[in-house]
Amino acid sequence: MRLLTLVVLIWLVVGAVAAWQRGYFGDSEQNCSTLATVAVTVVAGPLNYAGVNPKIDCEVPQPSR
Structure with a gap:
């Protein structure tokens, strides 16, 4: 169990280092797409260095007037 936790x-x-190297933690626009892309990049981990470049597009519905 300890080995799995360590891995x-x-x-x-x-994955966090890969997101940092891509500049995702800098002063960028804070929206659904940016946050989702950072999360998926961190979860992808070492796959980022094998060519995986996850990007997420999403739209949040605007409130009605």
Whole structure:
């Protein structure tokens, strides 16, 4: 169980480093697409260095007037 926890932790740290290297944590627009892209990049982990470049597009419905 400890080994699995360590592997998952390292996987997520590598994903966070990949997101940081792509500049996702900088001063960028804060919206659904940006947050989803950062989350998927972190979860993809080391796959980012194998050519995976996840991008998510989403639209949040606007409130009615």
